[in-house]
Amino acid sequence: MTYKQERITPYGNGQEKSKQVETMFDNIAHSYDQLNHRLSFGIDYMWRKTAIKQLAPYKPKAMLDIATGTGDFAIMAAKKLRPRQVVGIDISEGMMRIGAEKMKAAGLDGIISFKKEDCEHMSYADNTFDAITTAFGIRNFQNLDACLKEMCRVLKPGGKLSILELSCPIHFPMKQLFWIYSHTLLPLYGKLISKDNEAYKYLISTIESFPQGEEMTGIFKKAGFSEARFKRLTFGICTCYFAIK
Numbered sequence: 501m502t503y504k505q506e507r508i509t510p511y512g513n514g515q516e517k518s519k520q521v522e523t524m525f526d527n528i529a530h531s532y533d534q535l536n537h538r539l540s541f542g543i544d545y546m547w548r549k550t551a552i553k554q555l556a557p558y559k560p561k562a563m564l565d566i567a568t569g570t571g572d573f574a575i576m577a578a579k580k581l582r583p584r585q586v587v588g589i590d591i592s593e594g595m596m597r598i599g600a601e602k603m604k605a606a607g608l609d610g611i612i613s614f615k616k617e618d619c620e621h622m623s624y625a626d627n628t629f630d631a632i633t634t635a636f637g638i639r640n641f642q643n644l645d646a647c648l649k650e651m652c653r654v655l656k657p658g659g660k661l662s663i664l665e666l667s668c669p670i671h672f673p674m675k676q677l678f679w680i681y682s683h684t685l686l687p688l689y690g691k692l693i694s695k696d697n698e699a700y701k702y703l704i705s706t707i708e709s710f711p712q713g714e715e716m717t718g719i720f721k722k723a724g725f726s727e728a729r730f731k732r733l734t735f736g737i738c739t740c741y742f743a744i745k
Contacts, residue, residue: 501645503644503709503710503711504709504710505639505644505705505706505709505710506641506642506643506644508702508705508706508709509521509702510523510524510698510699510702511523511524511698516642517640517642518591518618518620518642521591521592521640521642522591522592524696524698524699524702525569525590525591525592525594525595526592526593526594526595527594527694527695527696527699528694528696528699529570529592529594529595529597529598530594530598531693531694531695532569532570532595532598532694533570533572533598534693535689535690535693535694535700536572536636538689539686539689539690543734543737543738544572544635544738546733547635547664547733547734547738547740548572548573548576548635548664549576549580550664550731550733550740551573551633551635551662551663551664551740552573552576552577552580552581552633552662554660554662554740554742555577555581555631555633555660555662556580556581558630558631558660559581560581560583560629560630560631560660561583561584561585561630562583562584562585562628562629562630562631563577563581563583563585563586563587563629563630563631563632563633564586564587564589564624564628564629564631564632564633564654565577565586565587565588565589565632565633565634566589566590566619566632566633566634566637566647566651567589567590567619567634567635567636567637567638567640568588568589568590568595568596568599568614569590569592569595569596569599569635569636569637570595570596570598570599570602571588571596571598571599571600571602571603571612571614572602572635573633573634573635573664574586574588574599574603574612574633575599575602575603575606575608575612577633578606578608578611578612579606579608583611583630583631584611585611585612585613586611586612586613587612587613587614587615587629588612588613588614588615589614589615589616589617589619589622590614590616590617591616591617591618593616596614596616599614600614619641619647619650619651620641620642620643620646620647620650621650622650622653622654624654625654626653626654627654627655627656627657627659628654628655628656629654629655629656629659630655630656630659630660631655631659631660631661631662632651632654632655632659632660632661632662633661633662633663634663634664635663635664635665636664636665636666637665638663638665638710639665639666639706639707639710640706644719645719645722645723648719648720648723648724648725649723649724651723652723652724652725652745653724655745656745657745658744658745659744659745660742660743660744660745661720661725661741661742661743661744661745662740662741662742663740663741663742663743664738664739664740664741665710665716665738665739665741666703666707666737666738666739667707667710667712667713667732667736667737667738667739668707668708668712668736669735669736669737670736671735671736674735674736674737675736678737682704682707683704686700686703686704687700687701687703687704690703712739713730713732713739714730716728716730716739716741717729717730717741717743720741720743724745725743725744725745726744726745727743727744728741728742728743728744729741729742729743730742
């Protein structure tokens with residue numbers, strides 16, 4: 501099945517979506533952390549904390565962070581869950597270079613490693629990881645179903661999946677306020693800081709078109725997960741998903 505956000509690309513230049521997404525994140529890597537924290541007013545830290553807390557009772561030892569970007573989720577997981585290893589994968593080497601610097605500064609280079617991988621075709625064996633995390637990345641997948649099936653494949657039986665994704669509020673007045681913010685201030689500020697005219701227009705387009713809530717939990721189950729649930733955070737601006745293989 502093709503989902504609406506899979507047809508949305510950053511630049512519309514004819515290249516496949518994954519290549520355009522890689523270029524976009526390489527272009528904005530220098531400003532990504534600054535923009536991420538400022539545009540969310542710092543709440544993204546609390547969202548990650550909530551997603552990590554879901555995994556704490558299970559004490560995962562081998563973790564995979566998909567669409568790891570600059571490594572914020574991987575670093576927080578390493579600090580709070582104390583796994584044996586966290587592997588962060590992404591298609592943007594520019595983002596991961598910044599992540600590697602942050603990881604070394606945090607003294608976690610013996611626990612966290614980064615590798616360029618496309619989650620649609622991962623190199624890892626079946627049943628490798630105890631837990632998988634990803635924050636604000638699954639909207640960008642070229643083939644959502646294929647990537648989720650790959651996640652399920654590399655998770656051990658009973659393995660856990662914890663995902664954060666931006667979403668559209670569904671209730672008044674936050675629904676209307678978010679629309680105004682996301683169509684005015686967010687793309688303007690994103691353009692000024694990142695110097696990429698299209699990146700933050702693409703961001704909003706994919707948020708608005710991405711499956712949310714109950715629809716998304718159904719997609720997890722279709723990919724092979726036995727259980728899936730979700731929780732809306734901050735009036736629905738972000739959604740936290742949890743699934744079990």
